[in-house]
Amino acid sequence: MHTPDSIERQFTLLTAxxxxxxxxxxxxxxPAGRGGSDADEPDAVSLSAPEALELLALSEVIARKAGYGRQLAVRTARATGASWSQIGAALGTSKQSAWEAHARWIEDQAEQQRRIGDDDAWAEAARDLAGPPDEVRNA
Known part of the structure; x- marks a missing residue:
């Protein structure tokens, strides 16, 4: 059975x-509502159940990988001096929402690091770089 966890390591964002x-x-x-192929459309073949489940799992893998890449881009934007207002605008959201999503991502990454026995140095540096949502950075 296809699950996001079972296929995530097999695909890059591009291949997924x-x-x-x-x-x-x-x-x-x-053809809607029918399995197999339609005689009028010989190239239109419905997905099998395993393929439909793979499609769903792939959509989750893509969302995960894109979300991770998004937060790396947020970190880069902060490191280059972007404000949370600018980042929020680039994401189509408020500065507060952008900051909160990034703060959650940092904490998720910190928890993963703790599970494998790493110290909290990376997370502290990431928190410092993020700063509060209303802080303007000078690159």
Whole structure:
């Protein structure tokens, strides 16, 4: 059975997106409500149950990988002097929402580091870089 955890290590963001798109297009072109293929559309083949589940799992893998990349980009924006207002605008959200999402990401990463026995130095540096939501950084 396909689960996000079982396939996440097999795919990069790019390869997961390519496989997802392949399955999504097949699903979109397949006749609605029927399995198999349509005689009028020989290339439109419905997804099998395992493929439909793979499509769902891939969508979660893509969201996870994109979310991680998003937070790395937020960290880079902060390191280069961007304010939380600018980051929020780039994400289409408020500065508070952007800061809160990044703070949660830092804590999630810190918890993963603690589980493998690493110290909290990375998390402290990340928290310092993030600063409070209303702080403007000077790069």
């Amino acid at each position: 997106a390519a496989r997802y798109e392949e399955l999504r297009v097949r699903d979109a072109l397949a």
